[in-house]
Amino acid sequence: MxxxxxxxxxxxxxxxxxxxxxxxxxxxxxxxxxxxxxxxxxxxxxxxxxxxxxGFGGSSQMFVLSTGAADAEPTDGPAEYDPEAAASSGGMFGPGSGGGVLTDSDIETIEEIENVSAVDPMVFVSPDFIETPDGAQYDLELDVPANALGLELAAGDAPGDDGMELSIPEDWLTIFDTEDAEQVIGETVQIGISNVTGEQSTVEAEVVGVSEEALSGIGATPMPSRELNQQLNDLSMEGYEGQAQNAYTMAVVDVENIETNEQGVKDALVEEDLLGLTVEDQIGxxxxxxxxxxxxxxxxxxxxxxxxxxxxxxxxxxxxxxxxxxxxxxxxxxxxxxxxxxxxxxxxxxxxxxxxxxxxxxxxxxxxxxxxxxxxxxxxxxxxxxxxxxxxxxxxxxxxxxxxxxxxxxxxxxxxxxxxxxxxxxxxxxx
Amino acid sequence: MSTPVLETENLVKVYGKGATRFDALKGLTFEIHEGESVAIVGKSGSGKSTLMHLLALLDEPTSGVVALGGEPVTALKPKKVSQLRNDTFGFVFQQFFLNPNQTVLENITLPLKIAGVGKSERNRRGMEVLEQLDMADKAKNKATNLSGGQKQRACIARALVNNPTVLFADEPTGNLDTATSEIVEDILFGLHRDQGITLVVVTHDEDLAAKCQRRLMMQDGEIVTEEHGATGVHA
Structure with missing residues (x-):
């Protein structure tokens, strides 16, 4: 048959x-x-x-944290005081979670690791307000520029590296008295920030994009460009007496040939009490x-x-x-x-x-x-x-x-x- | 004399064991030659059906040999035996065994389908056989809509469609009235006479048996007498 x-x-x-x-x-x-x-x-x-x-970064990137920030290991009873750990724990510049931060010397160490091509330290800034052209002021919390690639845009572009730019979320259109996202592109806003002595100063920034809120939360708050973020950070540090020590919550590290070098870089970071996470590690x-x-x-x-x-x-x-x-x-x-x-x-x-x-x-x-x-x-x-x-x-x-x-x-x-x-x-x- | 198409040697078939042991066939040795018409006659329980099953390679003997064209088949693999059955034998059953859902043409070309013949060739040869049996006009009818005589003719057509050497007919007229029986008998013996087909008829009907050239009378698993010469009208 x-x-x-x-x-x-x-x-x-x-x-x-x-x-x-x-x-x-x-x-x-x-x-x-x-x-x-x-x-x-x-x-x-x-x-x-x-x-x-x-959006959290290109696939060749690795996020580096201080181990103190990543391993918030619970201890039985109070932990013993460690002067070195306390020094690197960034005090008022820390992320607020009480974990470790990266110092300038950490950044230098990372730069020296083999196959690392670039290190981009990230800082959180806490501005006081945002002022619209008509003079109204609103509370402001900023996202970090490294998240810019994850923005879902309703209009305009993501804030870039250079230029005093920022994006605002879609539901902030009301502060410009408009419903059309395109209309706010190009508007100028003032951002106010206090330094360590409590003195307030303002910088001018241009709205270049309107973001939609993604499930990850990115786009729910205004996002500054790197330059704006740095400027705000510098302003907040003004008046600091004594040796100004930069502190970063994390650093974005570019790794050459990440497929082959990933483990090597991670191992080198561990030796320095640092933790490297790739995008895959995070989404995994x-x-x-x-x-x-x-x-x-x-x-x-x-x-x-x-x-x-x-x-x-x-x-x-x-x-x-x-x-x-x-x-x-x-x-x-x-x-x-x-x-x-x-x-x-x-x-x-x-x-x-x-x-x-x-x-x-x-x-x-x-x-x-x-x-x-x-x-x-x-x-x-x-x-x-x-x-x-x-x-x-x-x-x-x-x-x-x-x-x-x-x-x-x-x-x-x-x-x-x-x-x-x-x-x-x-x-x-x-x- | 030519090589016998079918021959048996000391054919024994036993069913059951011990107390329930039943000797259906008790050592039969005979030959059937090409072009012969042979009737295996006996009452029910005489072993005639068992003998036909063994001859038709549907069952295996307990001991003894069945040879087809001089070659013993006992040692062959089941697949080869199936193929031999498909190539060499045609079967006409008392109960017809037509598939009621299929057309007459589909029913009668089943052996060709099993043999792996393509559809158009199947239909061509099927129609040929149907024409030969005056059934061409029923080709597209469902098998269930046929009369008893037509069903048996379809059954004969199915048996003939693969050009068999041997045609086995198991009580071919058992389910038919006298008039229809005669038509079917005419067809069977006509095929035997005109095409030289070897005919093996199993029956308890003396009249049908009488038309065959040779009769093997069976009783209790043995051939008690063997008669030669057709006594019927188609001598």
């Missing part, structure tokens, strides 16, 4: 008892629908995390959680499929029983046991293909429609810029279909083996 005839016959036989086949297929559809939805959900959210976190944890959740959800889909596979076994066992004489006839007329097995396995595969295709199509439809509704204009999650809850991953879809067809085939082997084992004489006598 030719393969094409086996396939055609199997297809024909599948539709012989339509209701029974339909019910079995429905069970598989539920499983494949669930799997498509959960994997699409995982892919969608991960894709979103990728784009958001992609987030995506790990998302993956875990989507795997758990997929687990439910697999359970549904497991139940459905028993449906296939049941359906085909009934079919084998009903067609005992037909099987006997085929064997008497010279069909080998192998081909009989193939024919019935093929019927299981046909059921599997039907169920998986219908389920995948329904799952994709539901996922894409749901995504459009939830994250679209006016949807419950419409306010989160760039959010995707569902993405089509062709590989995953092919994988799901293949998995279901394979499960269907496995389920079909028991009935098919039973059909193949039938003795033609007994089968032809069967009433």
């Amino acid at each position: 030719r393969s094409v005839d086996v396939a055609r016959t199997a297809l024909g036989n599948t539709f012989r008892s339509k209701l029974r086949t339909a019910l079995t297929v429905v069970a598989i559809v539920i499983g494949s629908f669930t799997l498509t939805l959960t994997s699409g959900l995982g892919a969608g959210v991960n894709k979103y995390v990728d784009t958001v976190v992609g 944890a987030v995506q790990g959680v998302i993956d875990a959740v989507s795997w758990v959800l997929s687990g439910f889909g697999l359970i549904a499929l497991l139940a459905a596979s028993f449906g296939i076994v049941n359906t085909l066992l009934m079919s084998v029983q009903e067609r005992t004489r037909e099987i006997g006839l085929m064997k008497a007329l010279g069909m080998s046991s192998g081909k009989v097995f193939g024919l019935f396995s093929m019927e299981a595969v046909v059921i599997g293909i039907l169920g998986s295709v219908i389920g995948v199509v329904l799952g994709l439809g539901a996922g894409l429609l749901g995504n459009a509704w939830l994250t679209g204009e006016g949807g419950p999650l419409g306010g989160v810029a760039g959010l995707t809850l569902f993405a089509v991953d062709p590989l995953a879809i092919i994988g799901i279909t293949a998995l279901i067809v394979f499960i269907a085939f496995l389920a079909g082997t028991l009935p098919a083996a039973r059909a193949a084992k039938k003795d033609p004489i007994e089968a032809l006598r069967y009433e």
